[in-house]
Amino acid sequence: MDVLGNRRTSPWVLYYRERTIVDSRHRVVDSYRYLSPASEAIVKTMIALAPRDPVPWTPLRRPLSEATVALVSTAGLSMLADPPFDAEGERQNPWWGDPSYRVIPRTATEADIVASHLHIETGYIQQDLDVALPLRRLAEAEAEGRSFSSTPCRP
Amino acid sequence: MIERMRAESVDAAVFVPVWPICCRSVGLAQRKVEAAGISTIALSMIPDLSAAAGAPRVAAIEFPFGRPLAQPNDAATQRAVLHATLGALQDASRPGTVVHLRFEWPELPEQVHWHPKEPSPIVQLLARDPSMFQRLARLADGDIPPEASRRS
Numbered sequence: 555m556d557v558l559g560n561r562r563t564s565p566w567v568l569y570y571r572e573r574t575i576v577d578s579r580h581r582v583v584d585s586y587r588y589l590s591p592a593s594e595a596i597v598k599t600m601i602a603l604a605p606r607d608p609v610p611w612t613p614l615r616r617p618l619s620e621a622t623v624a625l626v627s628t629a630g631l632s633m634l635a636d637p638p639f640d641a642e643g644e645r646q647n648p649w650w651g652d653p654s655y656r657v658i659p660r661t662a663t664e665a666d667i668v669a670s671h672l673h674i675e676t677g678y679i680q681q682d683l684d685v686a687l688p689l690r691r692l693a694e695a696e697a698e699g700r701s702f703s704s705t706p707c708r709p
Numbered sequence: 710m711i712e713r714m715r716a717e718s719v720d721a722a723v724f725v726p727v728w729p730i731c732c733r734s735v736g737l738a739q740r741k742v743e744a745a746g747i748s749t750i751a752l753s754m755i756p757d758l759s760a761a762a763g764a765p766r767v768a769a770i771e772f773p774f775g776r777p778l779a780q781p782n783d784a785a786t787q788r789a790v791l792h793a794t795l796g797a798l799q800d801a802s803r804p805g806t807v808v809h810l811r812f813e814w815p816e817l818p819e820q821v822h823w824h825p826k827e828p829s830p831i832v833q834l835l836a837r838d839p840s841m842f843q844r845l846a847r848l849a850d851g852d853i854p855p856e857a858s859r860r861s
Contacts (some may be wrong), residue, residue: 582809583769585757587818589729592835592842597729597758599846604761609804610744611765614721618799621720624747626710626738628724628731629775640860648830649856655710673728673829674775675822682781686727691784691791 619699627687629679630670632656639670660689710738711745721798723791724751728774728823729758733849736762750798752777752790756807761849767807768794772814773823786812 586594614621630639633656640652658667664683669676679686714722722742724735732755739749743765753759754777756769770777770790779786790812797808814821828836835841844854 583754583756583771585755585769587771588754588773588821588823593729596842596846597755599843600733600849601757601761603847603850604763605851607763609763609765610740611804612743612746612748614748614799616720618721618795622718623795624714624717624719624722626722626724626735627727628735629727643860645830646861647856647859648834649854650858650860657713671727671775672825672827673730673831675825676775678776678781684784684787685776685778685781686725688725688778688787688791691778691787694788695792695795 623692625687625689625692627658628671629674629676629686631658631667631679631683631687632670633658633662633666634668638668641670641672644672658687658689660693662689711742711747714742714747715745719747721748721750723794723798724749725777726751726753726759727777729755732756732758733762735759736764736767739764739766748798750794750801752794756809760805760807763805765804765806766798766801768797769807769809770812772812773816773821775823780815 586597589597630641630652632638636656639654639656644651662683664680667679667683669679669686684690722739724739726732726735732751732753735751735753736759739751740763743749748766749764750766750768751759751764752768752770753764754770754772754774756767759767772779772790778790790810793808793810793812797806797810801808831845835845844852848854848857
């Protein structure tokens with residue numbers, strides 16, 4: 555018997571119970587899992603300083619299966635024929651970043667693009683564009699004409 | 710960008726940030742696009758920061774920077790993450806909704822390589838002058854350094 559008077563249970567059952575408890579508390583995404591302590595401190599200060607303005611809202615005007623959906627990436631993606639993003643300007647002045655944008659055709663693949671981003675390992679994107687700009691996955695969803703639900707998500 | 714979206718009759722926009730400060734930037738961009746009549750969601754690795762920036766909808770994911778959808782060539786996870794994000798976009802019914810997606814990255818944080826081989830310019834600057842940390846954080850307070858507005 556344990557201190558609460560319950561029968562002792564096997565380690566497997568204890569583990570199962572822990573998992574159940576974690577699930578019932580709706581464990582949320584850890585915003586700081588991949589950040590250094592210094593970066594976490596910067597982000598937390600930014601959160602504390604952020605103004606709490608009213609949040610704008612536009613209800614989705616038609617079901618997604620009938621909607622035109624745009625993908626917007628911040629990975630500094632340009633087509634090979636485009637002028638690339640100005641990384642040299644940021645090297646000279648770390649406070650500055652190229653504010654322009656490029657239009658990526660829906661048929662683009664990793665073979666057609668350059669990822670100019672000085673803050674991440676861009677090799678994964680150059681290997682498979684869909685890790686950051688899921689054009690093929692979106693085209694597949696469109697071809698299926700499917701509707702979506704947030705079933706695999708936690709509210 | 711908003712004009713371009715209007716020209717293409719865009720109904721909804723999915724924003725995909727790739728590194729920490731992007732998670733704030735897309736929240737600010739979402740606000741403009743949303744106010745222009747286009748529904749938006751961000752697939753964010755720092756949902757706390759995107760929400761604090763006032764993003765209308767956030768799908769939170771605990772994946773490393775640079776690979777918000779999945780590992781390269783993992784089409785099944787990419788598809789599942791995109792579908793969950795679109796589901797959150799469709800089901801959200803109030804401003805500031807954050808939906809936590811139930812995906813687990815296959816590596817431990819110490820096994821993940823997301824940093825560039827050459828440290829970024831701002832990281833090099835912070836290493837030279839730690840007093841810049843506070844200045845960087847104060848960007849969120851509207852305290853924008855004048856250098857941020859001009860190339861050099």
